[in-house]
Amino acid sequence: MSLIKDEDEKRRDYILQKDKTTKRTGGFVAVMLILLTSAVIISGLVFKWF
Template sequence: MKFVKEEEDKTDDYIFQKDQKTKSVSSFTLIVLIILILGVVASGFYFKWF
């Protein structure tokens, strides 16, 4: 099983594909993770854990 599918490959045996849906979902996931990390850091400063 390969990890990334190129657009010219004809098989579905891949984890990620190089298409618009994969790029948008990975961007969304990255943004959500950054927001969560910032929230944890902000709450740590607010409650004086750091």
């Protein structure tokens, strides 16, 4: 079983595919995780939890 499938590869057993949708979704998820992490850190500093 392959984790990532190339665009021109003829396989059915893969988890992710190398295309624009997967790259955009991965970028979106990474940005949201960074924003959420920074929001938790900033709120912890503002409310003096740390």
